[in-house]
Amino acid sequence: MRPTSRALRPVAIFAMTASLASCRSTQSPFERTELEIRELLRVQVDAWNRGDLEGFAQTYEKSPNLVFRGPSDLTTGWDAMLARYRRGYPDRASMGTLRFQDLECHILADGVAVAHGHWQLTRKDDSPSGYFAIVLQRGANGWRIVVDCSG
Template sequence: MPRSLPAAIGLALFLALPCFFLSALPAQTIFAEQEIRTLIARQAEAWNRGDVNGFMAGYEHATTTTFVGASITRGYQQVLERYLERYPTRQKMGALTFSNLEVQMLGEAYASAVGQWNLKRASDDGGDVGGYFTLLLRKTGVGWRIILDHTS
């Protein structure tokens, strides 16, 4: 009987170990989702200050960063130039809000986010516009960054 007790304890520990690691995953997921929500909120704050460069800080600074809208724009610099061309003044930028944000983890290093965007502007600056977006994000050495943005 004494020999079976250590074996039973060993088996119990072996079976409990995966549960320990799996229980840590929801906390990691919640933390990652909060980081992503904060990133997107900071983008709106930067936009509403008229800070396009601050808004772009949410994107990965890479040639592979892609924006899909009426056309496809590839490269961080090209996406930045697109924003600067389309929104050359603070008035044209208007006030940006995001809503109905849903974040889904796609592993430890990737996530998707979908939601709605709304831009309030004066009628002579194009009026109010809005739509939906889908983002693919990657966890980088400097935090979560958008690598693909499909906005309609």
């Protein structure tokens, strides 16, 4: 006796569901964390390249405890950090186009990570570059930068 197509339908659906479930990739917590941090930095770069310093600053923890260490000074607090960026980059031309390279992420503890890499600005008359190391913390708003050492 040959099975009818109606009788095989549940078997086919089960086989397809099982097949799709086995194809789903399982990511380790580190891989998920790294993807989330890379996405945060992509959002940061996109905001910068639109000339949106406010959007760029949203990737930092909005806290008076935020620490930003530049090549020659220390800035504490989110408001002071944003004011520093506004002074240093008063217009779109001074911001240029930002790019990150050689990004590495390391989990330090549950909800705490460090990332470091190379940054480069491309502007009409110059292309400043340097290295950065940031400490990130996961909170109610997802990952945010709590310490930034850039130079």
